[in-house]
Amino acid sequence: MSRHLPILIVLCPLVGALIVPLVGRVSVRAARGLTVLATMSSLACAVAALREVLSGDDWHYHLGGWAPPWGIEYVVDPLGGGMAVLVALLATLVAIYAGPYLRGFSSLRGATFDSLFLLLTGGLLGITLTGDLFNLYVFLEISSLAAYALLGSGGERAVVATFRYLLVGTIAASFYLLGLGYLYALTGTLNMADLAIRLAAVPSGSAATVGVVLIVVGLAVKMAVFPLHGWMPDAYTYAPPPVTMFIAAVMSKVSAYALIRLLFFVLPAGDAVATARDVLGWVAVAGVLAGSVLALPQKDVRRMLAYSSIGQMGYIVLGVSLGNAAALTGALLHVGAHAVAKGCLFGAIGSMPRQTVQVEIAGFAGAARRAPLTMAAFTVAALSLIGMPPTAGFFSKWYLLRGALEADAWVFAAVLLVSSLLSAIYFFRLLEQIYFADGPPVSEPGQASGVARRSWRVVAPVVTLGAIVLLIGLFNGALVTSVIERALPEL
Protein backbone atom coordinates (compact mmCIF):
# COMPACT_ATOMS: atom_id res chain seq x y z
CA MET A 1 0.00 0.00 0.00
CA SER A 2 2.63 2.52 1.03
CA ARG A 3 4.39 1.86 -2.27
CA HIS A 4 1.49 3.61 -3.98
CA LEU A 5 1.27 6.68 -1.74
CA PRO A 6 1.90 9.29 -4.49
CA ILE A 7 -1.05 8.16 -6.59
CA LEU A 8 -3.27 7.66 -3.54
CA ILE A 9 -2.94 11.36 -2.73
CA VAL A 10 -4.75 12.14 -5.99
CA LEU A 11 -7.00 9.08 -6.11
CA CYS A 12 -8.65 9.64 -2.71
CA PRO A 13 -10.49 12.83 -3.77
CA LEU A 14 -11.08 11.65 -7.36
CA VAL A 15 -12.67 8.35 -6.29
CA GLY A 16 -14.54 10.24 -3.58
CA ALA A 17 -15.93 12.57 -6.24
CA LEU A 18 -17.42 9.56 -8.04
CA ILE A 19 -18.88 7.87 -4.97
CA VAL A 20 -20.27 10.89 -3.12
CA PRO A 21 -23.24 11.55 -5.48
CA LEU A 22 -24.28 7.88 -5.19
CA VAL A 23 -24.00 7.82 -1.41
CA GLY A 24 -25.82 11.18 -1.25
CA ARG A 25 -28.98 9.52 -2.59
CA VAL A 26 -29.08 7.23 0.43
CA SER A 27 -27.77 9.44 3.20
CA VAL A 28 -26.74 13.08 3.11
CA ARG A 29 -24.75 12.75 6.32
CA ALA A 30 -22.80 9.79 4.96
CA ALA A 31 -21.95 11.74 1.80
CA ARG A 32 -20.67 14.65 3.87
CA GLY A 33 -18.66 12.32 6.06
CA LEU A 34 -17.20 10.66 3.00
CA THR A 35 -16.13 14.03 1.60
CA VAL A 36 -14.26 14.90 4.78
CA LEU A 37 -12.80 11.40 4.93
CA ALA A 38 -11.54 11.59 1.32
CA THR A 39 -9.75 14.90 1.91
CA MET A 40 -8.37 13.68 5.24
CA SER A 41 -6.96 10.47 3.78
CA SER A 42 -5.44 12.51 0.99
CA LEU A 43 -3.83 14.75 3.61
CA ALA A 44 -2.54 11.72 5.53
CA CYS A 45 -1.02 10.24 2.35
CA ALA A 46 0.54 13.58 1.42
CA VAL A 47 2.10 14.02 4.86
CA ALA A 48 3.40 10.43 4.87
CA ALA A 49 4.86 10.82 1.37
CA LEU A 50 6.49 14.15 2.24
CA ARG A 51 8.04 12.67 5.40
CA GLU A 52 9.43 9.79 3.38
CA VAL A 53 10.91 12.21 0.84
CA LEU A 54 12.38 14.55 3.44
CA SER A 55 14.28 11.66 5.03
CA GLY A 56 15.57 10.33 1.72
CA ASP A 57 15.46 10.88 -2.02
CA ASP A 58 12.77 12.20 -4.32
CA TRP A 59 10.03 9.68 -4.96
CA HIS A 60 9.44 8.75 -8.60
CA TYR A 61 6.23 6.81 -9.09
CA HIS A 62 5.58 5.28 -12.51
CA LEU A 63 1.91 4.98 -13.35
CA GLY A 64 1.07 1.45 -14.44
CA GLY A 65 4.72 0.48 -14.28
CA TRP A 66 5.56 2.33 -17.51
CA ALA A 67 8.94 3.97 -17.15
CA PRO A 68 9.26 7.58 -18.30
CA PRO A 69 9.51 9.09 -20.87
CA TRP A 70 6.92 6.64 -22.26
CA GLY A 71 4.73 6.49 -19.19
CA ILE A 72 3.47 9.24 -16.94
CA GLU A 73 5.42 9.63 -13.73
CA TYR A 74 4.44 11.29 -10.49
CA VAL A 75 7.25 12.93 -8.59
CA VAL A 76 7.12 13.73 -4.90
CA ASP A 77 9.96 16.07 -4.03
CA PRO A 78 10.07 18.62 -1.19
CA LEU A 79 8.55 21.29 -3.46
CA GLY A 80 5.67 19.27 -4.93
CA GLY A 81 5.10 17.28 -1.75
CA GLY A 82 4.99 20.45 0.33
CA MET A 83 2.42 21.95 -2.03
CA ALA A 84 0.37 18.75 -1.88
CA VAL A 85 0.30 18.91 1.92
CA LEU A 86 -0.77 22.57 1.76
CA VAL A 87 -3.60 21.86 -0.72
CA ALA A 88 -4.82 18.76 1.14
CA LEU A 89 -4.76 20.62 4.46
CA LEU A 90 -6.87 23.48 3.13
CA ALA A 91 -9.19 21.00 1.42
CA THR A 92 -9.77 19.10 4.66
CA LEU A 93 -10.55 22.27 6.60
CA VAL A 94 -12.86 23.63 3.90
CA ALA A 95 -14.65 20.26 3.65
CA ILE A 96 -15.47 20.55 7.35
CA TYR A 97 -16.29 24.25 7.03
CA ALA A 98 -18.78 23.64 4.20
CA GLY A 99 -21.08 21.52 6.41
CA PRO A 100 -23.34 24.25 7.83
CA TYR A 101 -23.41 26.07 4.48
CA LEU A 102 -24.80 22.96 2.77
CA ARG A 103 -27.43 22.27 5.42
CA GLY A 104 -30.28 23.99 3.63
CA PHE A 105 -29.54 22.30 0.29
CA SER A 106 -31.40 19.41 -1.27
CA SER A 107 -29.48 16.14 -1.08
CA LEU A 108 -28.78 16.24 -4.83
CA ARG A 109 -27.40 19.77 -4.69
CA GLY A 110 -25.35 19.07 -1.58
CA ALA A 111 -23.83 15.92 -3.06
CA THR A 112 -23.08 17.71 -6.34
CA PHE A 113 -21.31 20.44 -4.42
CA ASP A 114 -19.20 17.91 -2.52
CA SER A 115 -18.44 15.95 -5.66
CA LEU A 116 -17.26 19.06 -7.50
CA PHE A 117 -15.25 20.15 -4.49
CA LEU A 118 -13.45 16.80 -4.44
CA LEU A 119 -12.80 17.03 -8.20
CA LEU A 120 -11.28 20.47 -7.69
CA THR A 121 -9.11 19.13 -4.86
CA GLY A 122 -8.00 16.14 -6.92
CA GLY A 123 -7.14 18.34 -9.87
CA LEU A 124 -5.05 20.72 -7.79
CA LEU A 125 -3.25 17.85 -6.05
CA GLY A 126 -2.53 16.29 -9.45
CA ILE A 127 -0.86 19.50 -10.62
CA THR A 128 1.44 19.48 -7.60
CA LEU A 129 2.58 15.88 -8.12
CA THR A 130 2.68 15.16 -11.82
CA GLY A 131 5.98 14.97 -13.66
CA ASP A 132 4.38 15.20 -17.07
CA LEU A 133 3.55 18.46 -18.86
CA PHE A 134 0.40 17.23 -20.63
CA ASN A 135 -0.86 15.53 -17.50
CA LEU A 136 -0.46 18.92 -15.82
CA TYR A 137 -2.69 20.45 -18.51
CA VAL A 138 -5.35 17.81 -17.91
CA PHE A 139 -5.32 18.41 -14.16
CA LEU A 140 -5.35 22.16 -14.75
CA GLU A 141 -8.56 21.74 -16.75
CA ILE A 142 -10.11 19.28 -14.28
CA SER A 143 -9.60 21.75 -11.47
CA SER A 144 -10.72 24.72 -13.60
CA LEU A 145 -13.93 23.03 -14.77
CA ALA A 146 -14.82 22.05 -11.21
CA ALA A 147 -14.01 25.59 -10.11
CA TYR A 148 -16.29 27.12 -12.78
CA ALA A 149 -19.19 24.97 -11.66
CA LEU A 150 -18.58 25.74 -7.97
CA LEU A 151 -18.13 29.48 -8.49
CA GLY A 152 -21.26 29.59 -10.63
CA SER A 153 -23.38 28.04 -7.88
CA GLY A 154 -23.45 31.33 -5.95
CA GLY A 155 -26.45 32.94 -7.67
CA GLU A 156 -27.10 35.02 -10.79
CA ARG A 157 -24.26 37.47 -10.35
CA ALA A 158 -21.90 34.57 -9.78
CA VAL A 159 -23.05 32.95 -13.02
CA VAL A 160 -22.14 35.99 -15.12
CA ALA A 161 -18.82 36.48 -13.32
CA THR A 162 -18.02 32.80 -13.76
CA PHE A 163 -18.72 32.83 -17.49
CA ARG A 164 -16.23 35.65 -17.94
CA TYR A 165 -13.71 33.71 -15.83
CA LEU A 166 -14.35 30.62 -17.97
CA LEU A 167 -13.45 32.51 -21.15
CA VAL A 168 -10.26 33.92 -19.68
CA GLY A 169 -9.34 30.62 -18.05
CA THR A 170 -9.78 28.78 -21.33
CA ILE A 171 -7.57 31.28 -23.16
CA ALA A 172 -4.95 30.69 -20.47
CA ALA A 173 -5.18 26.91 -20.73
CA SER A 174 -5.05 27.05 -24.54
CA PHE A 175 -1.94 29.23 -24.38
CA TYR A 176 -0.33 26.74 -22.02
CA LEU A 177 -1.25 23.86 -24.34
CA LEU A 178 0.06 25.70 -27.39
CA GLY A 179 3.34 26.49 -25.64
CA LEU A 180 3.55 22.85 -24.68
CA GLY A 181 3.12 21.98 -28.37
CA TYR A 182 6.17 24.09 -29.28
CA LEU A 183 8.31 22.40 -26.63
CA TYR A 184 7.06 18.98 -27.72
CA ALA A 185 7.86 19.73 -31.35
CA LEU A 186 11.40 20.68 -30.35
CA THR A 187 12.13 17.73 -28.11
CA GLY A 188 9.60 14.96 -28.76
CA THR A 189 8.96 14.42 -25.05
CA LEU A 190 6.44 15.54 -22.45
CA ASN A 191 8.16 14.24 -19.31
CA MET A 192 9.46 17.19 -17.30
CA ALA A 193 12.84 15.70 -16.35
CA ASP A 194 13.43 14.37 -19.86
CA LEU A 195 12.33 17.67 -21.41
CA ALA A 196 14.74 19.62 -19.21
CA ILE A 197 17.68 17.52 -20.45
CA ARG A 198 16.68 17.64 -24.11
CA LEU A 199 15.77 21.34 -24.17
CA ALA A 200 19.20 22.19 -22.79
CA ALA A 201 20.69 20.52 -25.87
CA VAL A 202 18.43 22.36 -28.33
CA PRO A 203 20.01 25.61 -29.54
CA SER A 204 17.81 28.46 -28.39
CA GLY A 205 15.67 29.80 -31.19
CA SER A 206 12.35 31.44 -31.79
CA ALA A 207 10.35 28.21 -31.30
CA ALA A 208 11.64 27.71 -27.75
CA THR A 209 11.04 31.40 -27.00
CA VAL A 210 7.45 31.29 -28.23
CA GLY A 211 6.85 28.16 -26.16
CA VAL A 212 8.20 29.78 -23.00
CA VAL A 213 6.22 32.98 -23.56
CA LEU A 214 2.92 31.14 -24.15
CA ILE A 215 3.36 28.94 -21.08
CA VAL A 216 4.34 31.85 -18.81
CA VAL A 217 1.44 34.03 -20.00
CA GLY A 218 -1.02 31.15 -19.62
CA LEU A 219 0.03 30.42 -16.05
CA ALA A 220 0.14 34.14 -15.21
CA VAL A 221 -3.54 34.48 -16.17
CA LYS A 222 -4.40 31.52 -13.95
CA MET A 223 -2.47 33.20 -11.11
CA ALA A 224 -4.31 36.50 -11.68
CA VAL A 225 -1.03 38.38 -12.00
CA PHE A 226 -1.72 42.08 -12.30
CA PRO A 227 -2.74 43.12 -15.79
CA LEU A 228 -4.35 39.70 -16.28
CA HIS A 229 -6.39 39.80 -13.06
CA GLY A 230 -9.71 41.16 -14.40
CA TRP A 231 -11.68 37.95 -13.84
CA MET A 232 -10.81 37.59 -10.20
CA PRO A 233 -12.56 40.20 -7.99
CA ASP A 234 -16.04 39.43 -9.35
CA ALA A 235 -15.49 35.69 -9.20
CA TYR A 236 -14.36 35.86 -5.56
CA THR A 237 -17.08 38.27 -4.49
CA TYR A 238 -20.16 36.41 -5.70
CA ALA A 239 -19.14 32.78 -5.07
CA PRO A 240 -20.45 30.75 -2.10
CA PRO A 241 -18.28 31.27 1.03
CA PRO A 242 -16.60 27.82 1.20
CA VAL A 243 -15.75 28.04 -2.50
CA THR A 244 -14.14 31.46 -2.21
CA MET A 245 -12.27 30.29 0.87
CA PHE A 246 -10.73 27.32 -0.95
CA ILE A 247 -10.16 28.91 -4.34
CA ALA A 248 -8.71 32.14 -2.97
CA ALA A 249 -6.41 30.15 -0.73
CA VAL A 250 -4.94 27.53 -3.03
CA MET A 251 -5.92 27.82 -6.67
CA SER A 252 -3.67 30.70 -7.66
CA LYS A 253 -0.90 29.25 -5.48
CA VAL A 254 -0.96 25.99 -7.38
CA SER A 255 -0.53 27.91 -10.64
CA ALA A 256 2.34 29.78 -9.00
CA TYR A 257 3.84 26.41 -8.12
CA ALA A 258 3.51 25.29 -11.74
CA LEU A 259 5.27 28.47 -12.86
CA ILE A 260 8.13 27.93 -10.40
CA ARG A 261 8.40 24.28 -11.42
CA LEU A 262 8.62 25.12 -15.11
CA LEU A 263 10.86 28.19 -14.88
CA PHE A 264 13.42 26.68 -12.52
CA PHE A 265 13.25 22.92 -13.08
CA VAL A 266 12.18 22.35 -16.68
CA LEU A 267 12.94 25.24 -19.01
CA PRO A 268 16.65 25.82 -19.65
CA ALA A 269 18.11 28.95 -18.12
CA GLY A 270 18.55 30.68 -21.47
CA ASP A 271 17.69 34.12 -22.77
CA ALA A 272 13.98 33.43 -23.04
CA VAL A 273 13.62 32.45 -19.39
CA ALA A 274 15.84 35.32 -18.22
CA THR A 275 13.74 37.82 -20.18
CA ALA A 276 10.52 36.26 -18.96
CA ARG A 277 11.74 36.66 -15.38
CA ASP A 278 12.72 40.30 -15.98
CA VAL A 279 9.29 41.07 -17.40
CA LEU A 280 7.60 39.20 -14.56
CA GLY A 281 9.56 41.35 -12.09
CA TRP A 282 8.10 44.62 -13.40
CA VAL A 283 4.69 43.06 -13.79
CA ALA A 284 4.94 41.99 -10.15
CA VAL A 285 5.91 45.50 -9.03
CA ALA A 286 2.91 46.92 -10.88
CA GLY A 287 0.70 44.20 -9.41
CA VAL A 288 1.85 44.72 -5.82
CA LEU A 289 1.19 48.46 -6.06
CA ALA A 290 -2.03 48.22 -8.07
CA GLY A 291 -3.46 45.50 -5.83
CA SER A 292 -2.77 47.51 -2.68
CA VAL A 293 -4.03 50.81 -4.13
CA LEU A 294 -7.19 49.27 -5.61
CA ALA A 295 -7.95 47.51 -2.32
CA LEU A 296 -8.09 50.85 -0.49
CA PRO A 297 -11.41 52.27 -1.76
CA GLN A 298 -13.34 48.98 -1.73
CA LYS A 299 -16.39 48.89 0.51
CA ASP A 300 -17.12 45.21 0.06
CA VAL A 301 -14.66 43.31 2.23
CA ARG A 302 -14.51 40.31 -0.12
CA ARG A 303 -13.61 42.59 -3.00
CA MET A 304 -10.97 44.28 -0.86
CA LEU A 305 -9.45 40.88 -0.08
CA ALA A 306 -9.55 39.92 -3.76
CA TYR A 307 -7.52 43.00 -4.68
CA SER A 308 -5.18 42.30 -1.79
CA SER A 309 -4.68 38.82 -3.30
CA ILE A 310 -3.54 40.44 -6.54
CA GLY A 311 -0.94 42.36 -4.54
CA GLN A 312 0.09 39.28 -2.58
CA MET A 313 0.50 37.19 -5.75
CA GLY A 314 2.78 40.02 -6.86
CA TYR A 315 5.10 39.23 -3.93
CA ILE A 316 5.36 35.62 -5.04
CA VAL A 317 6.07 36.60 -8.64
CA LEU A 318 8.63 39.11 -7.37
CA GLY A 319 10.48 36.32 -5.60
CA VAL A 320 10.37 34.19 -8.75
CA SER A 321 11.71 37.09 -10.79
CA LEU A 322 14.64 37.79 -8.45
CA GLY A 323 15.36 34.08 -8.42
CA ASN A 324 18.17 34.03 -5.81
CA ALA A 325 18.02 31.64 -2.86
CA ALA A 326 16.67 34.17 -0.34
CA ALA A 327 14.01 35.53 -2.69
CA LEU A 328 12.79 32.09 -3.74
CA THR A 329 12.67 31.01 -0.10
CA GLY A 330 10.54 34.08 0.53
CA ALA A 331 8.31 33.30 -2.44
CA LEU A 332 7.72 29.70 -1.34
CA LEU A 333 7.18 30.69 2.29
CA HIS A 334 4.74 33.32 1.05
CA VAL A 335 2.86 30.72 -0.99
CA GLY A 336 2.18 28.87 2.27
CA ALA A 337 1.69 31.97 4.42
CA HIS A 338 -0.72 33.63 2.05
CA ALA A 339 -2.70 30.48 1.33
CA VAL A 340 -3.33 29.87 5.02
CA ALA A 341 -4.00 33.53 5.85
CA LYS A 342 -6.35 34.15 2.89
CA GLY A 343 -8.24 30.96 3.67
CA CYS A 344 -8.65 32.16 7.24
CA LEU A 345 -9.83 35.64 6.19
CA PHE A 346 -12.40 34.43 3.65
CA GLY A 347 -13.49 31.72 6.07
CA ALA A 348 -14.08 34.28 8.81
CA ILE A 349 -16.04 36.54 6.45
CA GLY A 350 -18.11 33.60 5.24
CA SER A 351 -19.07 32.84 8.83
CA MET A 352 -20.66 36.26 9.26
CA PRO A 353 -24.47 36.31 8.99
CA ARG A 354 -25.43 36.25 5.36
CA GLN A 355 -27.04 39.67 4.95
CA THR A 356 -25.28 41.57 2.21
CA VAL A 357 -24.66 44.47 4.55
CA GLN A 358 -22.40 42.31 6.67
CA VAL A 359 -19.71 42.04 4.05
CA GLU A 360 -19.46 45.82 3.91
CA ILE A 361 -16.79 47.16 6.21
CA ALA A 362 -19.39 48.94 8.36
CA GLY A 363 -21.15 45.62 8.87
CA PHE A 364 -18.17 44.45 10.89
CA ALA A 365 -18.81 47.00 13.63
CA GLY A 366 -18.43 45.33 16.98
CA ALA A 367 -17.90 41.91 15.43
CA ALA A 368 -15.26 41.04 18.03
CA ARG A 369 -17.91 40.95 20.76
CA ARG A 370 -20.21 38.75 18.72
CA ALA A 371 -17.61 36.27 17.46
CA PRO A 372 -14.44 36.67 19.53
CA LEU A 373 -12.64 33.50 18.38
CA THR A 374 -13.28 33.93 14.68
CA MET A 375 -12.31 37.57 14.80
CA ALA A 376 -9.12 36.78 16.72
CA ALA A 377 -8.12 34.39 13.92
CA PHE A 378 -9.15 37.03 11.37
CA THR A 379 -6.88 39.55 13.09
CA VAL A 380 -3.89 37.22 13.12
CA ALA A 381 -4.35 36.50 9.41
CA ALA A 382 -4.76 40.20 8.61
CA LEU A 383 -1.58 41.02 10.54
CA SER A 384 0.20 38.32 8.55
CA LEU A 385 -0.85 39.91 5.25
CA ILE A 386 0.40 43.29 6.52
CA GLY A 387 3.64 41.60 7.59
CA MET A 388 3.75 42.02 11.35
CA PRO A 389 6.02 39.78 13.43
CA PRO A 390 5.65 37.07 14.63
CA THR A 391 3.15 36.04 11.96
CA ALA A 392 4.09 34.06 8.85
CA GLY A 393 3.78 37.04 6.53
CA PHE A 394 6.54 38.95 8.30
CA PHE A 395 9.11 36.24 7.66
CA SER A 396 8.18 35.64 4.03
CA LYS A 397 8.46 39.37 3.35
CA TRP A 398 11.73 39.42 5.27
CA TYR A 399 13.24 36.78 3.00
CA LEU A 400 11.90 38.58 -0.08
CA LEU A 401 13.42 41.83 1.13
CA ARG A 402 16.76 40.12 1.74
CA GLY A 403 16.57 38.65 -1.76
CA ALA A 404 15.85 42.05 -3.25
CA LEU A 405 18.76 43.66 -1.39
CA GLU A 406 21.14 40.83 -2.37
CA ALA A 407 20.21 41.42 -6.00
CA ASP A 408 20.63 45.21 -5.52
CA ALA A 409 17.03 45.61 -6.64
CA TRP A 410 16.27 48.74 -4.63
CA VAL A 411 13.04 49.49 -6.45
CA PHE A 412 11.67 46.07 -5.53
CA ALA A 413 12.69 46.54 -1.90
CA ALA A 414 10.99 49.95 -1.77
CA VAL A 415 7.82 48.54 -3.34
CA LEU A 416 7.70 45.79 -0.71
CA LEU A 417 7.78 48.37 2.08
CA VAL A 418 5.31 50.79 0.52
CA SER A 419 2.74 48.10 -0.16
CA SER A 420 3.03 46.80 3.40
CA LEU A 421 2.15 50.29 4.54
CA LEU A 422 -0.85 50.42 2.20
CA SER A 423 -2.14 47.05 3.34
CA ALA A 424 -1.74 48.22 6.93
CA ILE A 425 -4.08 51.12 6.09
CA TYR A 426 -6.87 49.03 4.64
CA PHE A 427 -6.66 46.26 7.20
CA PHE A 428 -6.51 48.58 10.22
CA ARG A 429 -9.61 50.37 8.93
CA LEU A 430 -11.34 47.01 9.16
CA LEU A 431 -9.80 45.98 12.48
CA GLU A 432 -10.90 49.31 13.97
CA GLN A 433 -14.51 48.48 13.06
CA ILE A 434 -14.21 44.97 14.46
CA TYR A 435 -12.80 45.98 17.83
CA PHE A 436 -13.68 49.59 18.57
CA ALA A 437 -16.85 50.50 16.71
CA ASP A 438 -20.21 50.00 18.38
CA GLY A 439 -22.07 47.26 16.63
CA PRO A 440 -25.79 46.72 16.57
CA PRO A 441 -26.91 45.95 20.13
CA VAL A 442 -26.50 42.30 20.96
CA SER A 443 -30.02 41.09 21.55
CA GLU A 444 -30.96 38.17 23.76
CA PRO A 445 -28.25 35.53 23.64
CA GLY A 446 -30.58 32.95 22.09
CA GLN A 447 -31.23 34.82 18.87
CA ALA A 448 -28.10 36.98 18.67
CA SER A 449 -27.62 37.20 14.95
CA GLY A 450 -25.40 34.41 13.74
CA VAL A 451 -23.80 33.54 17.05
CA ALA A 452 -26.22 30.81 18.02
CA ARG A 453 -26.19 29.33 14.55
CA ARG A 454 -22.43 29.44 14.23
CA SER A 455 -21.38 25.85 14.70
CA TRP A 456 -17.96 24.50 15.64
CA ARG A 457 -17.60 23.25 12.09
CA VAL A 458 -17.30 26.84 10.91
CA VAL A 459 -15.29 28.22 13.81
CA ALA A 460 -12.78 25.37 14.17
CA PRO A 461 -11.34 25.51 10.61
CA VAL A 462 -11.00 29.30 10.76
CA VAL A 463 -9.31 29.22 14.16
CA THR A 464 -7.04 26.36 13.04
CA LEU A 465 -5.93 28.39 10.04
CA GLY A 466 -5.28 31.40 12.28
CA ALA A 467 -3.19 29.21 14.56
CA ILE A 468 -1.24 27.83 11.59
CA VAL A 469 -0.43 31.39 10.50
CA LEU A 470 1.16 31.94 13.90
CA LEU A 471 2.88 28.55 13.92
CA ILE A 472 4.44 29.09 10.47
CA GLY A 473 5.72 32.40 11.79
CA LEU A 474 7.10 31.02 15.05
CA PHE A 475 8.70 27.95 13.48
CA ASN A 476 9.65 29.51 10.16
CA GLY A 477 13.32 28.64 10.74
CA ALA A 478 12.56 24.94 11.05
CA LEU A 479 10.21 25.05 8.06
CA VAL A 480 12.79 26.79 5.88
CA THR A 481 15.68 24.45 6.74
CA SER A 482 13.72 21.21 6.64
CA VAL A 483 11.47 21.75 3.62
CA ILE A 484 11.92 24.96 1.66
CA GLU A 485 15.72 24.94 1.37
CA ARG A 486 15.52 21.42 0.00
CA ALA A 487 12.78 22.47 -2.40
CA LEU A 488 14.95 25.17 -4.00
CA PRO A 489 16.43 24.53 -7.43
CA GLU A 490 20.22 24.39 -7.79
CA LEU A 491 21.13 28.00 -8.47
Next chain:
Amino acid sequence: MVSVLSSFGGGQLQYALAAVLLLIGLYGMLVKTNFARKLMAMNVMQVAVIVFFVSLAVRSGGTPPIEIEHEAAVAYANPLPHALMLTAIVVSVSTTGVALALLIRTHRRFNTLDESELLDRLRE
Protein backbone atom coordinates in the same frame (compact mmCIF):
# COMPACT_ATOMS: atom_id res chain seq x y z
CA MET B 1 17.57 13.01 -32.61
CA VAL B 2 16.95 16.40 -34.14
CA SER B 3 17.08 14.96 -37.64
CA VAL B 4 14.30 12.46 -36.85
CA LEU B 5 12.20 15.23 -35.34
CA SER B 6 12.68 17.50 -38.30
CA SER B 7 11.06 14.92 -40.59
CA PHE B 8 7.79 15.59 -38.80
CA GLY B 9 5.52 18.55 -39.21
CA GLY B 10 4.66 18.57 -42.92
CA GLY B 11 4.33 21.78 -44.89
CA GLN B 12 3.74 25.34 -43.80
CA LEU B 13 0.16 25.87 -44.82
CA GLN B 14 -1.63 24.18 -41.95
CA TYR B 15 0.36 26.24 -39.43
CA ALA B 16 -0.86 29.37 -41.14
CA LEU B 17 -4.37 27.94 -40.80
CA ALA B 18 -3.82 27.31 -37.09
CA ALA B 19 -2.50 30.85 -36.61
CA VAL B 20 -5.45 32.38 -38.48
CA LEU B 21 -7.97 30.33 -36.49
CA LEU B 22 -6.25 31.28 -33.23
CA LEU B 23 -6.42 34.97 -34.10
CA ILE B 24 -10.06 34.75 -35.23
CA GLY B 25 -10.89 33.05 -31.94
CA LEU B 26 -9.03 35.57 -29.79
CA TYR B 27 -10.52 38.47 -31.78
CA GLY B 28 -14.03 37.15 -31.30
CA MET B 29 -13.55 36.59 -27.58
CA LEU B 30 -12.15 40.08 -27.03
CA VAL B 31 -14.31 42.14 -29.38
CA LYS B 32 -17.75 40.52 -29.61
CA THR B 33 -20.10 41.62 -26.87
CA ASN B 34 -22.57 38.74 -27.03
CA PHE B 35 -21.64 35.90 -24.69
CA ALA B 36 -22.83 33.22 -27.15
CA ARG B 37 -20.57 34.65 -29.83
CA LYS B 38 -17.69 34.76 -27.35
CA LEU B 39 -18.28 31.09 -26.63
CA MET B 40 -18.21 30.20 -30.33
CA ALA B 41 -14.99 32.18 -30.72
CA MET B 42 -13.57 30.20 -27.81
CA ASN B 43 -14.34 26.98 -29.66
CA VAL B 44 -12.62 28.29 -32.79
CA MET B 45 -9.54 29.06 -30.71
CA GLN B 46 -9.51 25.54 -29.27
CA VAL B 47 -9.77 24.08 -32.77
CA ALA B 48 -6.71 26.12 -33.71
CA VAL B 49 -4.69 24.38 -31.00
CA ILE B 50 -5.94 20.99 -32.18
CA VAL B 51 -4.97 21.77 -35.80
CA PHE B 52 -1.53 22.81 -34.58
CA PHE B 53 -0.93 19.58 -32.66
CA VAL B 54 -2.26 17.30 -35.38
CA SER B 55 -0.02 19.06 -37.90
CA LEU B 56 2.97 18.23 -35.74
CA ALA B 57 2.22 14.54 -36.20
CA VAL B 58 2.31 14.64 -39.99
CA ARG B 59 5.27 13.02 -41.68
CA SER B 60 5.99 13.55 -45.33
CA GLY B 61 5.39 10.20 -47.02
CA GLY B 62 4.52 8.65 -43.65
CA THR B 63 2.11 5.78 -43.10
CA PRO B 64 -0.47 5.30 -40.36
CA PRO B 65 1.18 3.96 -37.20
CA ILE B 66 -0.15 0.41 -37.65
CA GLU B 67 1.15 -2.84 -39.06
CA ILE B 68 -0.57 -3.72 -42.33
CA GLU B 69 -0.37 -7.41 -43.34
CA HIS B 70 2.64 -8.04 -41.11
CA GLU B 71 4.58 -5.35 -42.84
CA ALA B 72 6.01 -3.24 -40.05
CA ALA B 73 5.28 0.45 -40.31
CA VAL B 74 8.64 2.14 -40.82
CA ALA B 75 8.19 5.83 -41.39
CA TYR B 76 4.89 6.34 -39.64
CA ALA B 77 3.03 9.42 -38.49
CA ASN B 78 3.40 10.27 -34.81
CA PRO B 79 0.36 8.88 -32.96
CA LEU B 80 1.00 10.75 -29.71
CA PRO B 81 -0.33 14.20 -30.70
CA HIS B 82 -3.53 12.51 -31.85
CA ALA B 83 -3.93 10.87 -28.47
CA LEU B 84 -3.24 14.19 -26.73
CA MET B 85 -5.80 15.96 -28.88
CA LEU B 86 -8.46 13.37 -28.10
CA THR B 87 -8.07 14.48 -24.49
CA ALA B 88 -8.07 18.12 -25.52
CA ILE B 89 -11.30 17.58 -27.48
CA VAL B 90 -12.91 16.02 -24.40
CA VAL B 91 -11.78 19.02 -22.36
CA SER B 92 -13.14 21.38 -25.00
CA VAL B 93 -16.51 19.62 -25.06
CA SER B 94 -16.81 19.72 -21.26
CA THR B 95 -15.82 23.38 -21.14
CA THR B 96 -18.45 24.19 -23.75
CA GLY B 97 -21.02 22.20 -21.75
CA VAL B 98 -20.31 24.09 -18.54
CA ALA B 99 -20.31 27.38 -20.44
CA LEU B 100 -23.67 26.63 -22.07
CA ALA B 101 -25.16 25.73 -18.71
CA LEU B 102 -23.99 29.09 -17.34
CA LEU B 103 -25.41 30.89 -20.39
CA ILE B 104 -28.81 29.22 -20.05
CA ARG B 105 -29.03 30.32 -16.43
CA THR B 106 -27.93 33.82 -17.37
CA HIS B 107 -30.51 34.06 -20.13
CA ARG B 108 -33.34 32.75 -17.94
CA ARG B 109 -32.63 35.38 -15.32
CA PHE B 110 -31.68 38.44 -17.35
CA ASN B 111 -33.23 37.69 -20.76
CA THR B 112 -30.10 38.88 -22.53
CA LEU B 113 -26.60 37.66 -23.29
CA ASP B 114 -25.12 41.04 -24.10
CA GLU B 115 -22.07 41.70 -21.95
CA SER B 116 -22.45 45.44 -21.41
CA GLU B 117 -26.16 45.12 -20.66
CA LEU B 118 -25.46 42.33 -18.17
CA LEU B 119 -22.72 44.30 -16.45
CA ASP B 120 -25.09 47.26 -16.12
CA ARG B 121 -27.70 45.01 -14.53
CA LEU B 122 -25.11 43.59 -12.13
CA ARG B 123 -24.00 47.01 -10.94
CA GLU B 124 -27.55 47.87 -9.89
